[in-house]
Amino acid sequence: MFAKLFGQKERDPCNAAPSIIGLRLGGSFEIDPLLLKLMEEELVVDGCASTHIIKAVGIVDLDGIWVFRFYTDDDAFLQVIAEGGKADEHVVDVKLFHFYDTQDISSQSIWDRLLNEEMGAPTYELEGHSYNRVWTSAGDYHNPVHMAEKTYDAAGDFSLTDQFTMLFERPISAGQTESLLLAAEEKEEDSGNLSRCLVISTGITLTPTQLTIHG
DSSP states (O other), X not given: OHHHHSOOEEEXXXXXXXXXXXXXXXXXXXXXXXXXXXXXXXSSOOSOOSEEEEEEEEEXXXXXXXXXXXXXXXXXXXXXXXXXXXXXXXXXXXXXXXXXXXXXXOSHHHHHHIXXXXXXXXXXXXXXXXXXXXXXXXXXXXXXXXXXXXXXXXXXXXXEEEEEEXXXXXXXXXXXXEEEEEEEEEEEOTTSOEEEEEEEEEEEEOOGGGEEEOX
């Protein structure tokens, strides 16, 4: 999965993999197992692990908003969003996502239709569930949001990926929601060819009491 998502690798001389709230490359964290047990039958994903080891770390700079992604050994990533700075006190949202599917995009026409007609629609259907778009727009359609992610691995290498993203959610019990993240990704391979795919992930929002960071 990692090889498909991350593009051409380069060496970072500083090996400065991002970290926040104690999360770091090579570290681990635990999700409250009772939370997972209670929620799992309502979620699209199943068989979620409660303990995760961080295998890669990504960061996106969105002009004052930073998106940290901690990719784990369970085909998952913990996404931490910080506003106004990259210190612990700037964290405003934490979500655990699991990869649902990765679909190759084989033509320019499919890519254009995905970005211009499908991803930013008001709703998205997955496994019989209807998810509502979170990001608002003056019109019915919202253009996908561009993110340039720099992702580090344990060897000190990094990769760069352009992502065009859209976030949806649907209500589940006890006032919770299940999130749906679409990311149309394009990257340059070692051969110089441009490859594209649609990555579909589903996730849940976590509170500080539901997340234990082991460092």
